[in-house]
Amino acid sequence: MAKRLIFGHRNPDTDAITSAIAYAHLKRELGEDVEPVALGEPNPETQFVLSHFGVSAPRVIERVAGEVDEVILVDHNERQQSAPDADQVKVVEVIDHHRIANFETADPLYYRAEPVGCTATILNKLYKEKNVSIPRHVAGIMLSAIISDTLLLKSPTCTEEDVKAARELAELAGVKLEEYGLQMLKAGADLSQKTVGELLTLDAKEFQMGNHKVEIAQVNAVDVNDVLAKKAEILQAIEKKIAEKGLDLFFFVVTDILNNGSVGLALGRAAHAVEEAYGVKLEDHQALLKGVVSRKKQIVPVLTEVLSK
Amino acid sequence: MAKRLIFGHRNPDTDAITSAIAYAHLKRELGEDVEPVALGEPNPETQFVLSHFGVSAPRVIERVAGEVDEVILVDHNERQQSAPDADQVKVVEVIDHHRIANFETADPLYYRAEPVGCTATILNKLYKEKNVSIPRHVAGIMLSAIISDTLLLKSPTCTEEDVKAARELAELAGVKLEEYGLQMLKAGADLSQKTVGELLTLDAKEFQMGNHKVEIAQVNAVDVNDVLAKKAEILQAIEKKIAEKGLDLFFFVVTDILNNGSVGLALGRAAHAVEEAYGVKLEDHQALLKGVVSRKKQIVPVLTEVLSK
Numbered sequence: 001m002a003k004r005l006i007f008g009h010r011n012p013d014t015d016a017i018t019s020a021i022a023y024a025h026l027k028r029e030l031g032e033d034v035e036p037v038a039l040g041e042p043n044p045e046t047q048f049v050l051s052h053f054g055v056s057a058p059r060v061i062e063r064v065a066g067e068v069d070e071v072i073l074v075d076h077n078e079r080q081q082s083a084p085d086a087d088q089v090k091v092v093e094v095i096d097h098h099r100i101a102n103f104e105t106a107d108p109l110y111y112r113a114e115p116v117g118c119t120a121t122i123l124n125k126l127y128k129e130k131n132v133s134i135p136r137h138v139a140g141i142m143l144s145a146i147i148s149d150t151l152l153l154k155s156p157t158c159t160e161e162d163v164k165a166a167r168e169l170a171e172l173a174g175v176k177l178e179e180y181g182l183q184m185l186k187a188g189a190d191l192s193q194k195t196v197g198e199l200l201t202l203d204a205k206e207f208q209m210g211n212h213k214v215e216i217a218q219v220n221a222v223d224v225n226d227v228l229a230k231k232a233e234i235l236q237a238i239e240k241k242i243a244e245k246g247l248d249l250f251f252f253v254v255t256d257i258l259n260n261g262s263v264g265l266a267l268g269r270a271a272h273a274v275e276e277a278y279g280v281k282l283e284d285h286q287a288l289l290k291g292v293v294s295r296k297k298q299i300v301p302v303l304t305e306v307l308s309k
Numbered sequence: 310m311a312k313r314l315i316f317g318h319r320n321p322d323t324d325a326i327t328s329a330i331a332y333a334h335l336k337r338e339l340g341e342d343v344e345p346v347a348l349g350e351p352n353p354e355t356q357f358v359l360s361h362f363g364v365s366a367p368r369v370i371e372r373v374a375g376e377v378d379e380v381i382l383v384d385h386n387e388r389q390q391s392a393p394d395a396d397q398v399k400v401v402e403v404i405d406h407h408r409i410a411n412f413e414t415a416d417p418l419y420y421r422a423e424p425v426g427c428t429a430t431i432l433n434k435l436y437k438e439k440n441v442s443i444p445r446h447v448a449g450i451m452l453s454a455i456i457s458d459t460l461l462l463k464s465p466t467c468t469e470e471d472v473k474a475a476r477e478l479a480e481l482a483g484v485k486l487e488e489y490g491l492q493m494l495k496a497g498a499d500l501s502q503k504t505v506g507e508l509l510t511l512d513a514k515e516f517q518m519g520n521h522k523v524e525i526a527q528v529n530a531v532d533v534n535d536v537l538a539k540k541a542e543i544l545q546a547i548e549k550k551i552a553e554k555g556l557d558l559f560f561f562v563v564t565d566i567l568n569n570g571s572v573g574l575a576l577g578r579a580a581h582a583v584e585e586a587y588g589v590k591l592e593d594h595q596a597l598l599k600g601v602v603s604r605k606k607q608i609v610p611v612l613t614e615v616l617s618k
Contacts, residue, residue, distance in 0.1 A: 092424075099417055104410040106610045106617075111409060113420040117403075129438070301415045308415075 004034045004092065005068050007061070007083065008119075009076035011204055014046045014148035014188075018141035019074040019119040021096060022134075026071075026123065029132045034072065037061045039083060043202055045148060045188020045220075052184070053140035053173070058070050066090050075119040077103040080206045095122055096169070098296060102208060117155065120145035124165040139172035144184055150180040151220070151257055152260060157297045166262045185257050189220045196233045198233040200241065200252060207272040207300060210308035212248040212270050224254045226265050228286075231265070235285060238267045249273060249302070255293050264291045270307060312342045313401065316370070316392065317428075318385035319348045320513055323497075324356045327450035328383040328428040329367060331443075332404060335432065336381075338441045339536050343381065346370045348392060352511055354457060354529075356495025361493070362449035362482070374398050384428040386412040387548035389515045404431055407605060410516060426464065426471040429454035433474040448481035453493055460529070460566055461490040466606045494566050498529045505542045509550065509561060516609060519617035521557040521579050524550070527604050529566045536563045537572065537595075546593060547576045558582060560612070564602050571598045579616060586611040 006024050008016025020036035027034045033096045040057045042050060064071055066086035070094040074247075076082060079102040093110040097119050101153055114122050127134050134142070141166040146166045150158035155165060170177040191199065204217035222226055227234075249270040255262040265285050266274040274280070280287040292298045310415045315333050318323025329345035336343045351359060359366055361375045373380055374397035381402040388411040402419040403412075406428050423431050429451040436443050443451070455475045462475060479486040500508065513526035528538055536543075547559045551572035558579040562573060564571040573593050575583040583589070588597040 096418055099414045100420060101413040103412075105408045106613045107408055107411070108406055108424040108605065109422060111420055111422040113418060115419060117415040135402065243585060257468070304415045 001033060003035060003068055003181040004070045004072055005037050005061070005064055006034050006072040006074060007037045007039055007058075007064075009081040009205070011044065011201060012038050012040045012046070013203055014049055014141075015119050016075045017042055017058060017241065018049065018145045019095065019123060021147075022120065022123050022138050022142050023072065023074055023126075024082075025135075025138050026127055030130060035059070040073075041288055042192060043188065045184065045297075048184055048187035049141055049144040049148075053137040053144075055137055055141055055256040060222050060238045065266050077113075078207070079103065080208070091285070095119055095126070097122060099300070116159045117157040118149040118165075120149075121159075121162045121165040124169065134169070134172055134269060136173055139169045140175065143169035143173050143175070143177075143180075144193060146282070147177075147181040147184055151260075151293055152178070152185060152256075154260060155294045155297075156291075158293045162224075162277045176302050185220065186222060189222045189257055191219060191221055191226055194219075197229055199227060199230075199234065200237055205295070206245075207304070209300075209304045212273075212307045214251065214270070214303065214307070215245065215247050216251045216253065216295055216299060216303075218253040218255060220255050222256075222258060224256050227254045228263065231284075231286070234265065235267065238265065241269050249303075249307075251299070253289070253292075253295065253299065257293075260291060260293060262292045263287070264289050264292075273303055275304040277306045310342060311379070312344060312377055313379045313381055314346050314370070314373055315381040315383060316346045316348055316367075316373075317383050318390040318514070320510060321347050321349050321355070322451075322512055323358055324428050324454040325384045326351055326355050326367060327358065328404065328432060330364060330613050331429065331432050331451050331454075332381070332383055332435075333446050334444075334447050335436055335439065335441055339439060341547055344368070347544075352497065353499060354493065357493055357496035358450055358453040358457075361489075362446040362453075364446050364450055364569060374438040377470050386410075386422075387516070388412065391594045393474060404428055404435070406431060408609070423470075425468045426466040426518075427455040427458040427474075429458075429478075430468075430471045430474040433478065443481055444480070445482055448478045451482065452478035452482050452484070452486075456486075456493055457497070460564075460569075460596070460602055461487070461494060463569060464483070464603045464606075466603045479595065494529065498566055500528060500530055500535055503528075505539055508536060508539075508543065509546055514604070515554075516613070518613045521558065521582075521616045522555060523558045523612065523616070524554065524556050525560045525562065525608060525612075527562040527571075528551075529564050531565075531567060533563045533565050533572050540574070540588045540595070544576065545573065547574065551577050558612075558616075560609065561610070562598070562601075562604065569600060569602060571601045572596070573598050573601075582612055582615040586615045 024036035036058045064083045065085040070090045096113045170258045208213045249268040252265040315329045333345035345367045373392045374394040379399045405422045516523045558577040561574040
């Protein structure tokens with residue numbers, strides 16, 4: 001069988017990158033010819049994780065069709081979040097924990113999605129189902145993905161299965177869950193060196209919601225004021241993105257990782273959807289979203305509902 | 310948790326009906342409140358199966374939204390094959406072995422698809438993963454689904470996993486695989502009492518392929534000439550369906566269950582796609598398709614490719 005590439009979504013976060021590596025490890029143990037790759041450079045949090053556990057960053061690719069005929073997607077399925085030419089290859093497997101949308105195949109495939117907080121939690125099950133043991137460094141990066149996606153098990157996306165998997169993986173990785181988790185989140189939340197352009201692209205995803213084209217960018221911060229200090233410049237940059245991409249809404253979400261909430265900046269002709277979704281009033285495009293930390297669970301579904309009416 | 314309905318596709322075949330029953334049994338053993346239902350009456354093959362193993366036919370429903378808020382799909386995912394108002398409820402789980410298309414959710418869900426010959430083969434794994442034993446009558450109907458979908462393990466859709474599952478289930482059901490399988494297929498292939506209208510709707514599915522609306526109906530026959538004797542009437546009825554539904558192609562496939570091949574009748578402005586897909590010439594709308602027995606593996610993907618160009 002020819003080699004298959006395994007990769008997560010564009011603007012990869014820790015789960016996208018480490019799940020590709022962890023699933024590739026499992027597949028190789030089972031004798032399959034696969035390579036983990038990434039649709040972008042690791043962010044600072046992921047860099048911290050890889051360096052902490054001594055794992056090399058995967059090769060960064062832009063396109064897949066010239067290189068392989070078959071691919072495996074982890075941590076995403078939506079077309080606009082995948083390789084731009086993913087429609088020219090065959091998707092033979094998907095391991096994911098998101099909604100399914102803008103995804104279509106001509107043939108049957110292996111699709112494993114579960115409504116858990118992190119792809120790594122599903123991979124932890126697959127290792128067990130296949131009776132393959134998880135080495136220390138792979139357990140470490142899988143644990144990091146769970147910490148990242150669930151904000152150290154505090155996000156509403158976090159399920160009992162994620163908690164259980166995190167505890168097992170911390171044991172295998174030989175780290176203290178709380179201590180390592182805070183250290184890792186802080187490493188990722190250091191936004192002091194970021195340009196406004198970087199803040200808006202670090203973890204940005206595009207969605208089709210009803211007839212609306214929506215982009216939602218999220219950053220984690222130890223102090224949201226570090227980011228809001230640049231608000232004027234951020235608003236200008238968002239206006240420019242809306243014009244360039246023909247977006248109906250750009251929603252920039254700055255999540256306070258210590259206090260469990262976010263500040264949102266919403267621009268575009270559909271910005272009213274944010275007011276309606278959260279019962280808030282945008283003031284100078286800004287609103288406080290108490291308790292909102294999860295794009296997947298607390299932002300995408302509620303905005304989709306408002307914008308699909 | 311409020312009750313959830315579990316159902317297979319419209320024009321249900323043996324896998325669609327028995328998978329709903331078998332998955333509901335598993336869910337109930339796990340303490341969940343579910344009811345298996347069906348989007349149509351059992352066909353003669355399925356009636357034979359249910360009566361052989363003493364299982365009641367599931368309640369037939371037309372709509373779901375008035376009754377429950379959440380549903381579980383088995384053996385299908387495409388919108389046009391599901392309940393007409395499935396978009397008004399939340400799909401919380403899908404267990405399937407088909408391609409994914411025309412399927413979209415607002416929230417994460419449990420989605421388990423594997424490229425195997427039959428949904429029952431996946432259910433057999435889920436029983437093991439959950440450590441629930443399969444009672445004799447449930448094993449019997451699951452086995453029947455595999456026999457039906459793989460034409461007694463001879464279809465190209467049949468995988469090693471299906472063969473393994475069929476052997477295990479035959480053992481649990483206390484039947485001889487070959488002997489029971491032939492008896493069951495013959496019971497389902499008795500088309501002598503069928504009207505032309507029934508032949509064209511018994512196992513018909515609609516597909517969107519590129520910009521084309523395609524309907525593919527398939528029947529299994531012990532002797533294809535039993536069906537072709539009514540060809541003039543069949544062609545007339547197909548013309549009428551094309552006009553009523555605005556189809557670009559209606560493909561009627563009569564599969565010879567003893568000799569591993571089919572005769573196809575193709576009508577509609579996109580009928581040329583059949584000629585291109587199989588390198589055949591339609592004569593009076595008819596062509597012999599040697600070795601073609603599987604709609605899912607040998608018809609849908611090749612027609613989709615031709616019609617998506």
